[in-house]
Amino acid sequence: MKRREILKSGAAGIIASSSIGADVWRKSAEKMKILVTGAHPDDPETGCGGTIARYSQAGHDVTVLYLTRGEAGIPGTGHEEAAAIRTHEAEAACKILGAKPLFAGQVDGDTMVTNEWNKKIGSIIASEKPDIIFTQWPVDTHRDHRACALMVYDAWLYGGRKQAFYYYEVMTGSQTMNFNPTDYVDISGTIKRKWDACFVHESQKIRETYDQDHGKMEIFRGMEGGYQYAEAFVRLQQSKQGILPA
DSSP states (O other): OOHHHHHHHHHHHHHHTTOSOGGGGSTTSOOOEEEEEESSTTHHHHHHHHHHHHHHHTTOEEEEEEEEOOTTOSTTSOHHHHHHHHHHHHHHHHHHHTOEEEEEEEOTTOOOOOHHHHHHHHHHHHHHOOSEEEEEOSSBSSHHHHHHHHHHHHHHHHTTSOSEEEEEOSSTTTSBOSOOOSEEEEOTTTHHHHHHHHHTOGGGTHHHHTIIIIIHHHHHHHHHHTSSSEEEEEEOTTSOOOOOOO
C-alpha cells in the first residue's frame, strides 16, 4: 500500500470512530445544531471554515459565536470604528459559510475569564442547544484565544458535558502550540468557500499572508489525512462522540 493510501486509511479509521457514517452528511439526515466559538472575527473562519461550510451544506444549523468584535485588530483605528468594520466582515463571512453570527460582548485584547463571564457563555450555549461545540485550542500564544477556550470549556463542563467537544487550531507554530489532532475533515470540496469567507476580512490583510500561514496548514493536514485539503481537530475524550464530515 502506498504511503498516501496508508495515511488516508488511518484517517478514515479515526473519523469513523467519531461518526455514524457518511449518510449523516446527506440533506435527508437528521438536522444537528453546531456551535463554533472563536475569540475574534476570522478565527473560526481560518481555523475551521471548511468544516463549517460542510455542515451548512449538509443542511445543519451552524452558529458562530465571536467572543469579541476585534476592536483592537486594526492598527491606527479606534475601537468603535474597528468593531464596526470587523463586525461587518464577520457577518459577511458567515453568510458565505451559511452560518449565523453571534457576538458575546468582550473586548479584543482585554478579555476576562471570570465567573460572571463563564455563566454568560454558559447561558449562550444553553440557549443555542448545540449537538457539537468547537472552540480554540487552549495552548496558544494569544491571550484572547486562551480566554475563549477556557470559558467555553468551563461552560461545557458545568453545563453537564452534554455535547461533543472539539478544539481547532489557528496558525499552529506561531499561535496554537502542541496541537496533536485526533480527527481530520476533508475540506477539498468546500475550500473555495472557506477562502472566500477568510478573504472577506480585508482589514486583516489575510489574503496577503494566507498561503504562508493557513494555506500551508490546510495542505499539511490534508497530507496527514490523505486528502487534498483538510482541517484537523482534537476531540475532548471526556465528551460524547460527535459526527464529523466523513
